[in-house]
Amino acid sequence: MIITNANIITWERPNRIIYGQALVFTGSVIKEIGPQSTIIADYPNEEVLDANGQWLMPGLICAHTHFYGTFSRGLYIPAPAPADFPEILKKLWWPLDQSLLAEDVKYSSLLCMIDAIKHGTTTLFDHHASPNFISGSLDVIEDAFLETGIRGVVCYEVTDRGGKEKAEEGIQENLRMIKKLNHSDSEHLVKATFGMHASLTLSEETLERSRELLPSASGIHIHAAEHWVDEYDSINKSGMRVIERLNKHHFLGDKSIFVHGVHLDHSEIAQLIQTKTWLSHQPRSNLNNAVGLGDIDSQIRAGLRVCLGNDGFSNAMWDEWRTCYLAHKGWNRDPRRMGANTIVDMAVYNNSDLATQFFDGTRIGRIEPGAKADLVLVDFDPITELSVDNLPWQIIFGFRDSMVTTTIVNGKVLMKDRKLTTLDEKEVNIKARALSKNVWQRYAKQF
Numbered sequence: 001m002i003i004t005n006a007n008i009i010t011w012e013r014p015n016r017i018i019y020g021q022a023l024v025f026t027g028s029v030i031k032e033i034g035p036q037s038t039i040i041a042d043y044p045n046e047e048v049l050d051a052n053g054q055w056l057m058p059g060l061i062c063a064h065t066h067f068y069g070t071f072s073r074g075l076y077i078p079a080p081a082p083a084d085f086p087e088i089l090k091k092l093w094w095p096l097d098q099s100l101l102a103e104d105v106k107y108s109s110l111l112c113m114i115d116a117i118k119h120g121t122t123t124l125f126d127h128h129a130s131p132n133f134i135s136g137s138l139d140v141i142e143d144a145f146l147e148t149g150i151r152g153v154v155c156y157e158v159t160d161r162g163g164k165e166k167a168e169e170g171i172q173e174n175l176r177m178i179k180k181l182n183h184s185d186s187e188h189l190v191k192a193t194f195g196m197h198a199s200l201t202l203s204e205e206t207l208e209r210s211r212e213l214l215p216s217a218s219g220i221h222i223h224a225a226e227h228w229v230d231e232y233d234s235i236n237k238s239g240m241r242v243i244e245r246l247n248k249h250h251f252l253g254d255k256s257i258f259v260h261g262v263h264l265d266h267s268e269i270a271q272l273i274q275t276k277t278w279l280s281h282q283p284r285s286n287l288n289n290a291v292g293l294g295d296i297d298s299q300i301r302a303g304l305r306v307c308l309g310n311d312g313f314s315n316a317m318w319d320e321w322r323t324c325y326l327a328h329k330g331w332n333r334d335p336r337r338m339g340a341n342t343i344v345d346m347a348v349y350n351n352s353d354l355a356t357q358f359f360d361g362t363r364i365g366r367i368e369p370g371a372k373a374d375l376v377l378v379d380f381d382p383i384t385e386l387s388v389d390n391l392p393w394q395i396i397f398g399f400r401d402s403m404v405t406t407t408i409v410n411g412k413v414l415m416k417d418r419k420l421t422t423l424d425e426k427e428v429n430i431k432a433r434a435l436s437k438n439v440w441q442r443y444a445k446q447f
């Protein structure tokens with residue numbers, strides 16, 4: 001396919017905006033950017049998509065999300081309202097994830113993926129939990145990825161919350177999917193990693209067992225130090241802080257994604273930096289759970305590789321950018337904190353490096369020859385002059401996720417002129433609403 005009449009934002013380092021040229025991709029890969037007439041002459045058989053002056057850019061990437069939480073929207077949590085994050089886990093997320101069966105996992109995933117396509121998010125790292133449907137749950141999510149056509153990485157949250165047998169079932173589900181997906185061909189849209197819930201729900205025994213079985217090429221995806229309770233629990237169990245404890249079990253490294261890290265101390269941050277472990281930041285979730293905010297911009301300056309995720313909030317990633325921009329200023333009472341360029345470092349460059357690493361080194365999240373054709377068109381008419389230098393601020397203050405009109409993943413058009421091509425959204429919503437009622441009933445019975 002040839003895309004003509006687009007202003008191309010490449011997100012190379014340094015970034016470029018290319019005007020008056022066309023982009024061509026064949027199969028799943030970007031081939032060339034060049035003068036429109038030359039490209040059309042050189043690729044006479046390719047379909048032409050006229051962008052009509054829109055911005056063409058790489059699809060957005062989400063480094064941490066939970067499809068399973070979708071049916072929480074509108075859910076009635078019995079009074080009194082949870083007073084802190086541990087109570088939120090006990091009153092909302094744990095009774096909810098225990099209410100999910102196979103169909104619920106499928107439709108929770110489909111709803112999120114439709115939301116992602118509509119908002120230009122083309123790669124998602126999911127962290128799944130459904131304690132009453134563990135074995136086979138990741139196949140259901142993989143199938144949803146294949147049905148919608150977007151790209152993602154799956155894992156199951158291993159935990160001791162439900163006893164030894166369920167912890168083992170979670171371990172086996174991760175291992176099975178790593179074996180199934182991480183040897184598949186580079187065109188396959190789904191990869192797997194090894195999920196763990198959080199230090200506070202993991203025994204020494206389960207950590208040891210997981211380490212013993214985890215293939216050396218894999219890392220883990222785990223919540224870490226989201227709330228101070230995680231740190232205190234770890235000190236009680238092991239005499240060590242969370243990162244030290246997980247480091248002792250050799251879970252740190254450049255394949256591992258640690259999530260939140262709000263309550264890390266200097267030593268823990270240094271260990272993450274030394275081992276090149278990824279940290280994923282979710283400011284909307286941190287604010288919603290009232291767990292505080294990590295000192296993210298100074299951690300980035302110190303060399304920590306911080307990505308941006310949404311932790312199950314909407315897949316409108318520019319909303320996450322905006323919250324990030326505002327939250328750190330307010331939290332620190334300093335308007336110089338968290339510049340838009342720092343958000344680009346996380347959400348564009350680090351997320352791109354993370355996704356590229358998980359998909360066998362083929363570049364994802366950048367427009368250049370050889371990169372994956374994961375692309376979005378944005379119908380944005382700037383009211384002031386837009387330049388490479390002010391683009392991060394133009395996005396924060398001007399871009400709206402509803403301006404995404406076309407989404408392409410792996411060279412396949414998933415939405416064109418705001419119409420989904422792979423799914424009937426209305427039908428999915430009807431089915432999901434019916435399922436959500438039953439999920440809510442199973443949830444309510446636990447109180």
Ligand SMILES: [Zn+2]
Pocket residue numbers: 064065066127223259311
């Ligand atoms: Zn999470």
